[in-house]
Amino acid sequence: xxxxxxxxxxxxxxxxxxxxxxxxxxxxxxxxxxxxxxxxxxxxxxxxxxxxxxxxxxxxxxxxxxxxxxxxxxxxxxxxxxxxxxxxxxxxxxxxxxxxxxxxxxxxxxxxxxxxxxxxxxxxxxxxxxxxxxxxxxxxxxxxxxxxxxxxxxxxxxxxxxxxxxxxxxxxxxxxxxxxxxxxxxxxxxxxxxxxxxxxxxxxxxxxxxxxxxxxxxxxxxxxxxxxxxxxxxxxxxxxxxxxxxxxxxxxxxxxxxxxxxxxxxxxxxxxxxxxxxxxxxxxxxxxxxxxxxxxxxxxxxxxxxxxxxxxxxxxxxxxxxxxxxxxxxxxxxxxxxxxxxxxxxxxxxxxxxxxxxxxxxxxxxxxxxxxxxxxxxxxxxxxxxxxxxxxxxxxxxxxxxxxxxxxxxxxxxxxxxxxxxxxxxxxxxxxxxxxxxxxxxxxxxxxxxxxxxxxxxxxxxxxxxxxxxxxxxxxxxxxxxxxxxxxxxxxxxxxxxxxxxxxxxxxxxxxxxxxxxxxxxxxxxxxxxxxxxxxxxxxxxxxxxxxxxxxxxxxxxxxxxxxxxxxxxxxxxxxxxxxxxxxxxxxxxxxxxxxxxxxxxxxxx
Numbered sequence: 120x121x122x123x124x125x126x127x128x129x130x131x132x133x134x135x136x137x138x139x140x141x142x143x144x145x146x147x148x149x150x151x152x153x154x155x156x157x158x159x160x161x162x163x164x165x166x167x168x169x170x171x172x173x174x175x176x177x178x179x180x181x182x183x184x185x186x187x188x189x190x191x192x193x194x195x196x197x198x199x200x201x202x203x204x205x206x207x208x209x210x211x212x213x214x215x216x217x218x219x220x221x222x223x224x225x226x227x228x229x230x231x232x233x234x235x236x237x238x239x240x241x242x243x244x245x246x247x248x249x250x251x252x253x254x255x256x257x258x259x260x261x262x263x264x265x266x267x268x269x270x271x272x273x274x275x276x277x278x279x280x281x282x283x284x285x286x287x288x289x290x291x292x293x294x295x296x297x298x299x300x301x302x303x304x305x306x307x308x309x310x311x312x313x314x315x316x317x318x319x320x321x322x323x324x325x326x327x328x329x330x331x332x333x334x335x336x337x338x339x340x341x342x343x344x345x346x347x348x349x350x351x352x353x354x355x356x357x358x359x360x361x362x363x364x365x366x367x368x369x370x371x372x373x374x375x376x377x378x379x380x381x382x383x384x385x386x387x388x389x390x391x392x393x394x395x396x397x398x399x400x401x402x403x404x405x406x407x408x409x410x411x412x413x414x415x416x417x418x419x420x421x422x423x424x425x426x427x428x429x430x431x432x433x434x435x436x437x438x439x440x441x442x443x444x445x446x447x448x449x450x451x452x453x454x455x456x457x458x459x460x461x462x463x464x465x466x467x468x469x470x471x472x473x474x475x476x477x478x479x480x481x482x483x484x485x486x487x488x489x490x491x492x493x494x495x496x497x498x499x500x501x502x503x504x505x506x507x508x509x510x511x512x513x514x515x516x517x518x519x520x521x522x523x524x525x526x527x528x529x530x531x532x533x534x535x536x537x538x539x540x541x542x543x544x545x546x547x548x549x550x551x552x553x554x555x556x557x558x559x560x561x562x563x564x565x566x567x568x569x570x571x572x573x574x575x576x577x578x579x580x581x582x583x584x585x586x587x588x589x590x591x592x593x594x595x596x597x598x599x600x601x602x603x604x605x606x607x608x609x610x611x612x613x614x615x616x617x618x619x620x621x622x623x624x625x626x627x628x629x630x631x632x633x634x635x636x637x638x639x640x641x642x643x644x645x646x647x648x649x650x651x652x653x654x655x656x657x658x659x660x661x662x663x664x665x666x667x668x669x670x671x672x673x674x675x676x677x678x679x680x681x682x683x684x685x686x687x688x689x690x691x692x693x694x695x696x697x698x699x700x701x702x703x704x705x706x707x708x709x710x711x712x713x714x715x716x717x718x719x720x721x722x723x724x725x
Contacts, residue, residue, distance in 0.1 A: 168467065171464075172220070172221070172463075173424065174228070174229040177384070177427065177428030177429075177453065178234040179234070179251065179455050180453065180566070182208065185206070186454050186455075187570035187586075188527050189522075189527030190525075190567050191207065195393060195486070205488070208454055208455045208456040212487045212493065213458065214494035215493065216458055217229060230382055232266070235260075236269060237268025237270075237271040241584070242504055247289070255303065256299075256302045257496050261326070264337030264384050265306065270343065273353070279298070281305050284298060285298055286298075304320075304321055304324050305321075306320065307337060307338075308322030308363050308367055309338040309363035310357055311356045311357075323335060323367050334379045336364050336422070338381070340429060345619050345676075346619075346678055381424070381425050386428055386450050387408060387432065387448070387450070411448060423474060423480065424461055424482075425446065425448045431452060431453035433452040435447065435461075435483055444479065445479040449484070456487055461482040512584055517702075517707040519569055520713065521571050525565040538716055540558045540560045540629055543555075543699075544558040545702060546692065552690075556654065557632065560627065561672065561677065562628060564672065566589060569582060580712050584700065587696060591695050592696075594694050598670065600666070601667075601687040602685075604661040604662065604665065607667070608649055610680050611652065613644075613679060613681065614626050615644065615647065616643040617679050626721070627680075634721070636721075637722065637724065648724075667686075
């Protein structure tokens, strides 16, 4: 989700003007063992196979510093069946984890499955994610697919992330330094330029040395246009994931590449939220559901492993390929809290990965613990960019009395979602601002929690500009539109039905006075109890017109809410971040902070 590039640049210019800064694909080769060397790398003995370590992660979202609140934990299943929350994440620790994992491994490659940037906290987002690309270059990322968020600022900005150069409007951020771009290739096999009919970026990449070849195919979800603004994907067509992967798997085979890994920015939903949950229960993919299951079942058996993302879940599953052999399907949650280690056993005679009913690649997720040493180069990088951002980032915007859960909340209704919706309603309720009667906020636009005590605390309960930016980094402009009561009810039903939201509900956050019941014992659109939908205690009239505030992403039908783009009489207001900060400033002080909302607007029947 993003603002149009023009509006985003304008907002960024205003912020960056306060900074005293100047405006002014290398390859890691996977090695085969020399003749006679042992597969383990020690001793001397003949071996037909060699183990290649594949390290992977996904959905980093420019999260350089340890994420705050419950967003910065992973759930670990204990031996007695209980669970434990473990603090995790931060590139200082992720870099250390990856470097430690590589020790003693002669054959190792690091890959990712998209959304490396976009929806980023202020430290990266303020600088158009240049800090994150720099961090990934340093930590040794070798290849990644694109994700939907790589298109937040449009295709030209994505190409700049790949090839480098200073920002076309904001220029260069550091004296005598030009952004170099990523040293790793971005793969976009299923993203086609509508004019040239060719992939926007490279579709595949092959790592090779001493006869060992491992090919990578990178795709993002076909439904990317449903979760990105129209401006961000203008002129691009997103093709079917399975058809694309199978096409390029055959092409790699013709080139003599038999060992293939697919990097897929689409994912699944495991039966447990614990990162170490064993999803290999009886039945094909029985421990995991969602879009990735059908993709995994239909991707050609030529592909040996699937590294996935998008759903921000953790899993390491075996799902049989079309030939009936087990195949690893993995995801390392999000924002750098986990990484996955997969062992690919490469057969030097067949040039393929060993995969049979008896032997297949093994994979496991590992926690990026915060009790390990920080990587000094990442500490230096964070410090350097923080110094540039400090004049803006540290400005107090308001005060809170306790943690306010947003991204880290697993509940349908999130306290921070209610707070954001209330801020939008208040800002756009005046007649000259649009006359809004209610506000809707998409949950995916809430990128973090608001933590009472932030890491490196600037003061307990203080909400800084940087923290507010981390919650809402997209600089979306607010809209107020006309919708009928019938359209409002349809929007609520689209939360729990349709191709985008059916299996993974995206529950809209609502402003005060707007209430309804969600009955999870029913299915599809029937989960919305129509008679319960009320505004200020009065039932919504299907024939009546209501003025509704929402960000421009939602107003454009984003996240599968197609009915919302049928609106009329649109008025464009301030940015969502400006509205949020204004509300914090007006309604809180050091002696009278904002308390977490009760989150009692959506009644859930279980």
